[in-house]
Amino acid sequence: MTQPPEQPPSGGYGAPPNQPPQPPSGGFGAPVQPTPGYGYPQQPGPYNSGPYGNPQQPGPYAQPQQPGPYGQPPQQAGPNGGYGYPPPPPPQFAPPQPPSGRGPFKGRPALLIAAAVAGLLVVGGTVWAVTGGGDDKKPVAEKSGSPTASGTSSADDPANPGDGSGDGGKDPENLNEGRKSGEAKVLWYKEAPDAPGSGADAPGMWITGRTAVKAAYKEVVAYNVGNGNPTWPTITFPQKICAVTPEKSAGDKIVVAYMSGVSDSAKCNHLQQLDLNTGAKGWTATVADGDLFDSALSIGLTITGKTLMVGRSQSGVAYDLATGKQLYEKKKYGAACFPSAFAGGSRLLVVSSCGAGSDTAHDEVQELDPATGGAKWTKAIPKGWTVSHVYSVDPVVLYMTDADNKHWNISTLKSDGSVRSQVDSKASFAAGCGTFNDDLQGCEDVAADANTLYLPTAATTGPNQIVAIDLATGKEKWRVKSPEDESMLPVKVEGGKLIAYVEAAYDAGGQVVSVPTTGSSHTTTKLLQLPAGTAKIESSFFSRDVDYVDGRFYISSTRLNGNDDTKEKLMLAYGK
Secondary structure: OOOOOOOOOOOHHHOOOOOOOOOOOOOOOEEOOOOOOOOOOOOOOOOOOOOOOOOOOOOOOOOOOOOOOOOOOOOOOEOOEOOOOOOOOOOOOOOOOOOOOOEHHHHOOHHHHHHHHHOEEEEOOEEEEOOOOOOOOOOEEEOOOOOEEEOOOOOOOOOOOOOOOOOOOOOOOOOOOOOOOOOOEEEEEEEOOOOOOOOEEOOOEEEOOOEEEEEEOOEEEEEEOOOOOEOOOEEEOOOOEEEEOOOOOOOOEEEEEEOOOOOOOOOOOEEEEEEOOOOOEEEEEEOOOOOOOOOOOOOEEEEEOOEEEEEOOOOEEEEEOOOOOEEEEEOOEOOOEEEEEEEOEOOEEEEEEEOOOOOOOEEEEEEEOOOOOOEEEEEEOOOOEEEEEEEEEOOEEEEEEEOOOOEEEEEEEOOOOOEEEEOEOOOOEOOOOOOOOOOOOOOOOOEEOOOEEEEEEOOOOOOOEEEEEEOOOOEEEEEEEOOOOOOEEEEEEEOOEEEEEEOOOOOOOOEEEEEEOOOOOOOOEEEEEOOHHHHHHHHOOOOEEEEEEOOEEEEEEOEEOOOOOOOOEEEEEEEO
16 A cells, blocks of 8 residues: 555554554554464574564564654554454564564664663673774775685586586485486485584575585585586685675675684674685675674675675675775764664665664664765654565565564565555465574565565465565555465566475475466466475475576575584485
């Protein structure tokens, strides 16, 4: 429902609470109630993208003020759903989240900033001393050489016709044994490196025309997309990998961050640029702490065009992706607004916490010029609401929760930052944001194009649906039901079609399907039927990343549990 941002709508979140309207569902005011996710407990960690379902993320602010641009959430649910209808739930085993939810880079809460000023941070009833780095040295581009290369690269480059039919290579595990007619084959399967008993992150998965690249614990590995042979030697870092750019650049470059040591005071501040196609190590840099309480203990990375943005706890540092030269810093601005989270890709967004501890505390969203850091527009989010996730940067689609985490809103913004529409649907969505995922762009099971948002519904029994939402109005355009009893999840929009993944059952492999995004028919077309012989392995990727590129389907772990009894799985590739 498109509403002028300066006026409250006739129903829903802008209506006086003592006169509850009969509004459409969704938007500000829909209460959050848990329903089951995958059914498996998840491994904690910032890259956990396992079960679908929005996490419980209480906002740090006080109750909303009187109705304004967004207004006050109603106190009671309407009898016919609407603002008050159950919205996207967290997964089954989600524990309560601490106040805030976005983490150092992903969204440092306003309460943390206020507490830091006092020198103390109260978390879970425990008082912790807060130390801020006073080192104001600038990040310096350095010669590479810290990470080491090991292993051998393959000179073989099998035919890659782009239809998923390349040379599948050897199959030592006999994963293709008993493969039925019409089923895809396992092109290759890789096990994960040893991880400590406490577990380790395995963030990122990048696919080029020739190479599939994966980070795991201290390593970055690369495999030929057709046969799984190493395309370049494994790169081993001296300490564990703590952040990566989820995107790759147009020139197939990424940046990896690794820890400065193993102590409790170690920082995630060493950067290494890598070429995905060759494994060549480019520039390196060390990220310094910012001003008081603005540290690089934990950082986040994102690429927009030629710019790498590094998010510290209360600021961002931009680098030239090609050279490592520091371009600018995005620091405190306006009425005590501290940048706390960045989202990149085709556009660069920043979420800031403003006026912490005051009566006017609120979040703000800005679009930045990636080359200069200048703000193209600024959108103030109403008091009491927290920007928890960015579903899309182009168009801008935000998922927000209120201060008590009892209501949610999905808003689409125009090119000037004003509200274009708000989601108006009675569906209970499950966007794949994970149990502990506090990453601003960490929701895996959502896709968008210029005019439509695609969200899966939560399923407790039987098949779910994918709902197409018109971003001009917020209304549902159409729904498509999963072709099986297992859930169907959006992967991407490509060539006028929605690509989706149907999860595996205990006795049947998953599917990759396409759905036309235009026209009157929105039925699924099967692109790949994954083999039943690997259904058990496929369904055991509890914390995972998936992609479909050139007719091949890739699934990889994003979290290693450190179990020494068995070799952990890292990555599976399927094709015709």
